[in-house]
């Protein structure tokens with residue numbers, strides 16, 4: 001049985017990692033060229049965002065052929081080489097399976113449009129409710145109605161995302177068989193991990209009724225009981241046949257109870273889930289397009305309740321601050337100025353010592369921060385551009401709308417990896433598809449030469465591999481009422497040893513009173529981002545700006 005707690009996964013956004021042929025877009029040969037860099041981190045697996053054939057309306061999440069590599073990224077031979085080269089450094093490959101929807105360019109959709117009944121049943125095609133209306137009032141997550149006209153017919157097709165991403169009808173056993181077939185195809189090519197995109201929205205109610213409001217609307221298609229049934233089936237027919245495979249489901253607006261069911265080993269669904277509640281603590285009234293300082297107490301209580309309850313239920317969480325859909329965590333929860341390094345180390349510590357499997361998004365190990373774009377024309381993401389138009393429509397001034405996009409756009413983290421301080425950040429010899437802006441200070445060359453973040457990540461990864469307390473321990477919250485410090489202990493049922501983790505989330509000194517549980521035993525520091533030397537924890541612990549301390553009893 002695989003020990004998920006010992007694994008660390010790195011995420012590569014292929015379009016932005018490294019461009020080997022000067023077209024301004026990252027590619028598979030670019031990734032191969034950078035394997036020596038990846039090897040230094042000692043991660044176990046890499047999750048690659050989709051590089052399959054796609055018109056790229058949603059950067060590859062609109063797949064037109066699940067079996068072929070898009071020529072912009074390379075060829076099947078490049079992919080096979082990538083798998084083989086990564087295998088040499090013991091790094092597995094995790095592919096992104098986008099099964100809730102496919103591109104309207106996919107032959108399934110094209111055949112459906114041409115009148116083929118079999119393929120029409122792959123999609124949600126519905127007539128207007130009454131003449132001139134849509135089948136129901138659902139909204140696309142990228143803005144606008146979730147329905148578009150199906151060719152010249154009287155029907156409409158459902159798309160929870162962009163109109164070029166048509167939702168697949170998972171109630172149709174043929175669709176489910178296609179999904180298993182695709183997973184098995186890539187398994188045969190040596191793929192050992194699968195990430196399933198928005199997989200908890202595949203079980204729409206059979207009858208697609210109007211929603212009462214946007215919150216209730218999600219319940220009509222999110223976490224429905226049939227999702228568990230379909231995941232069990234997919235598991236049985238594909239990845240579940242190999243006990244070494246790691247899977248992660250991206251769960252939109254899920255619950256702890258469902259996440260336990262998705263991941264409890266005895267359910268035979270998935271290894272772990274991505275959940276997002278902790279990344280909405282800077283959403284004013286739940287609205288993404290808002291700017292407000294993050295709510296620290298909310299962040300703490302969310303992390304705590306997920307840690308405790310997933311453990312109680314024997315579920316398993318993926319741990320992450322960043323991905324290709326999020327602005328950089330350092331720009332949201334840390335300090336991008338004076339304490340950039342300290343706060344990057346602190347955020348990493350707070351996350352990497354939790355119970356779960358940590359994911360590191362490319363560039364996080366350099367302490368990357370949001371680019372400083374000056375104009376809406378610097379952005380390309382479909383969600384951001386739609387939101388900008390919508391914000392203007394709601395009456396925001398262009399400057400106010402721009403500021404909101406700047407704070408939350410997905411392009412923030414999609415900016416090319418900074419390899420060096422040059423104008424293109426060493427990412428390409430051509431024109432980068434998104435412009436880097438702060439590479440002068442933050443880049444791989446500088447980081448490997450004299451930086452303090454990359455090597456700190458190396459230490460955190462090593463701790464997870466060397467300490468059972470960190471890879472498998474239970475979570476005990478500490479200092480729950482403290483308004484600056486996120487602290488916790490990790491413990492095992494079969495030993496009195498503990499690890500204590502303290503993280504000061506702010507740029508000011510603070511003193512915390514420790515419970516006797518922390519002060520009674522001798523121990524040693526496992527890691528800290530400040531010089532520290534404590535063989536016993538004091539009753540009053542002084543933490544400096546963004547200080548983290550990982551301490552273990554002897």
Ligand code: NOJ
Pocket residue numbers: 058061098161197198250324325
């Ligand atoms: C989640 C992906 O991470 C995101 O990038 C994408 O736009 C949506 N799913 C739709 O596939």
